[in-house]
Amino acid sequence: MERDEREKWSEGQIQEVPAPGMITKLERQKRNRERVNVYIDDSYAFAIHEDVLVKYRLIKGRQIDKEEMQGILEAEEKNRAEHYALRYIGFRPRTVHEVQVYLLGKGFPEEAAEEVVQRCLKQGYLDDRRYAEQWVEERMRLKPRGRHLLRQELRNRGIDENTIEHAVEGLAHDTxxxxxxxxxxxxxxxxxxxxxxxxxxxxxxxLQRKGFGLEIINRVLEILKSELCQR
Structure with missing residues (x-):
């Protein structure tokens, strides 16, 4: 396998578990210096992130059995999932549901996706309550809409009902x-x-399509009567 093809392939998920054996060569990739190509018994086996390399203390001459090989590849899968998640979150804030769907859509196993999400929650990268509060605040500032539509938008992003109600209840009636x-x-x-x-x-x-309730709509119509009606 040519180097360019190997490095391109190694960015995807490992399709099968390589045979156990001895590490005969470790080669840092040119396109991504954080990833290392691992050769077993003089043949290319797989590529892993340097964090996984250090965690498992992989060095030239080290023997790897079948059980340890499986553990290394599972750790690499979770490491890749975490990098995908952090890059996804980096573009803009995301909900727990959005990150889970994104990782599953990229082909990561449900277990790996769930572990990464829990890690992101623990580190504060994901916070559905904060997301919902910021969503309501931004919507009211840039694209005014009522509580009904705000609730629906947050549901569409996988926010649970209690979190939605907490965010919407913070919206003042006058606002x-x-x-x-x-x-x-x-x-x-x-x-x-x-x-x-x-x-x-x-x-x-x-105004109903904008998600406002009838009570507020009726008050607004009364206010606009003198502004918009000829009689």
Whole structure:
């Protein structure tokens, strides 16, 4: 196997467990200096991250049996899963559910995905409560919407109901009212309705789609009556 093909292949999951034997060569990859190609009995066997190499004290001349080989490859699989997860989280905050789905989609075993998620939780890289609170705050600041739609968006990201309610309960009633009013004004600032009924039939459903409740919508419609209605 040519070097470029070997290093490209080694970035994927190891398809089968190599035969046990003696380590005859350790070769650091040129494209990724953190990964090492391992040769057993003078034949390329697999590639692992240097952290796994150190953990198992793999050196030239060391004999590896079948059981230890399996442990090394499982450790490498979890190490790879963790690197994928951290890179995924690095782009923007993620939920526990999103990371689990992402890792499973990359072909990692459920056990490895779950262990990595638990490690990320312990280290503070994942926090669904903080995520939900920040989601509500950002949505209300950039794209105003009501509690109903906020709840649905968080459910779609795998947040549990208790965490959702905790985040939404922190939203002040006046803040939601202002957001509803802002959304209506932004959409219909240049529109004049002939009657209040016409405005209600047009603006009301729009605000419902934005996730606002009927009580807040009715208050907003009353406020907008003098602004948007001719009579």
């Amino acid at each position: 939601e009212l202002e957001a509803c009013l802002e959304a209506a004004r932004k959409k219909y600032s240049k529109v004049r309705f002939a009657t209040y009924a016409e405005m209600r039939n047009k603006v009301g459903p729009f």
